[in-house]
Amino acid sequence: MYDDSLVSPVEQLYTRHHHWLRGWLHRRLGHSADAEDLAHDTFIRVLRTQQDVRELRQPMAFLATIANGLLINRWRRQAIERAYLEALAARPEGEEPSPETRYLMIETLLQLDVLLVGLSMQVRKIFFLSQLDGLTYPQIATQLSLSVAQVQRAMGKAFSVCYASRFE
Incomplete structure (x- = not known):
């Protein structure tokens, strides 16, 4: 028999709602791998939160709010990456930055976006x-x-x- 008292509150939340959250994200993303990644990231955020998850009245709404924020961040990142790559494509040939420089530029643009939001x-x-x-x-x-x-x-x-x- 399974004893709930031996399992942490976050583990219980995970066990009860991970499948639902993954499905919710899959419907928004259309990709099961991306949905799994974001569901995982959502529970990482839950682990980092100071909120006592035992006191949640609506755990699915709580998880959906966190996941939605992560989803918006992902879309914002993708839009910034696309814009940066389009700007690179417009540059003359031979002026291609290194992969490291590209990564640093995208990270800088993301930080600026958050800062200026x-x-x-x-x-x-x-x-x-x-x-x-x-x-x-x-x-x-x-x-x-x-x-x-x-x-x-x-x-x-x-x-x-x-x-x-x-x-x-």
Whole structure:
């Protein structure tokens, strides 16, 4: 006979809901391997949380919330990787970065994305045009039909977020 008292609360949560969570993720992703990976990552997050899972009233909602956040992060990462690879494809031949440089660039872009997520889409776009594409403020203003002062204000907001994260 199986004695629940010998099993940790997270193990019980896993035993009771892993199959459901994997199916829930599979319906969203369409790939069982990806669903299994995200289900695993979800339970890793549960292990790291300080919340007592024995007190959960809706354990499936709890797991779905964590898994959904991981799913959004995965889609965001894929979008950033696609955009970076498209930008690389537009470069002249022979200027291909090493795999290590590509990895570091994607990681940096992901960190910037997380850092700037609280800013408006326009401020982020201005920041990336300046910092990644190397456009000057007047060039950005012309491209986006803004004044140079608007571009400067947007860059000030973006830099203040970067500065705050560096020194907090």
